[in-house]
Amino acid sequence: MVQTTPGRIEWLTRADLVSMNVTVFDGDAPDTGTAPVRPATPVQAPPPVPAALPSPAVAPAPAPAVAVPGFAAGADDRRAWDAWMAGLHGAYRDGAGFALAQLGEPRPVSCRGPNAASLGDFTLGCEAARQRLAPVETGMRGHPDYRDGWNGATPGGALNAPVEVEYQGAYFCGRQVARLTLKVFGAAGAPRRRALFSFGPQPTSPEVPSGAYLVEGAIEVTGGVLTLTPVEWVSQPAGYAWLGLSGRSEDGGRTFGGQVTGGAGCSVFTLQRVSETSATR
Secondary structure: OOOOOOOOOOOOOHHHHHHOOOOOOOOOOOOOOOOOOOOOOOOOOOOOOOOOOOOOOOOOOOOOOOOOOOHHHHHHHHHHHHHHHHOOOHHHHHHHHHHHHOOOOOOOOOOOOHHHOOOOHHHHHHHHHHHHHHHHHHHHOOOHHHHHHHHHHOOHHHHOOEEEEEEEEEEEEOOEEEEEEEEEEOOOOOOOEEEEEEEEOEOOEOOOOOEEEEEEEEEOOOOEEEEEEEEEEEEOOOOOOOOEEEEEEOOOOOEEEEEEEOOOOEEEEEEEEEEEOOOEO
């Protein structure tokens, strides 16, 4: 170091440092003409893991209860089926109805023709319906409540009840006049009565579609109040909404008149008794 010419720099190697009895404390490796290599940091042993504490005894969770199809489930499924059927048309609907008619049969007839040939929309509707009806058939097998709910949701039972009296007339919605038929089912003395509300075209309004649904409420066939609200479709035209009736009779139940309810733009209705019988529909 003292022999270095002024203005110059001399690099000291490890051999130079050793010759001058210089002790290096930074851990540098001996000079080999390459960059010194720092020794690896010693790996510390992980701290000892404390012994696991015993887990408190936990009672196993009870197995979830298996839902048993009941009356409400059957009724809900039937309403969903009726809503689906209401949107079908033509051969596709015929195929779906064919599948429904064989619900519960041990050996249902194929949806296809001879040699398993497709019958077009009929086959498509039938096969789609059978897929929908598969869980229904499972629910009905061994579950009387579900079966009662499914069968109770259909209007078939009410439609086969005795008809006490029938009315015919019309109702008005804007410039359209729709034909109206009301068949009241026999249930004398009951606080709530049921009837079949059928509608269709008139000569002056041929564009009105045909349809029918069940209505329920107060019907005093011997004169008085008539208040009916819709409860279930029997035959629903695509995109058509149902209506209610609110009126009364001042002539012993021979005629009724009043307001159409639940329909925007609809106004009044009129009804006249045309028959009184206990014959079934």
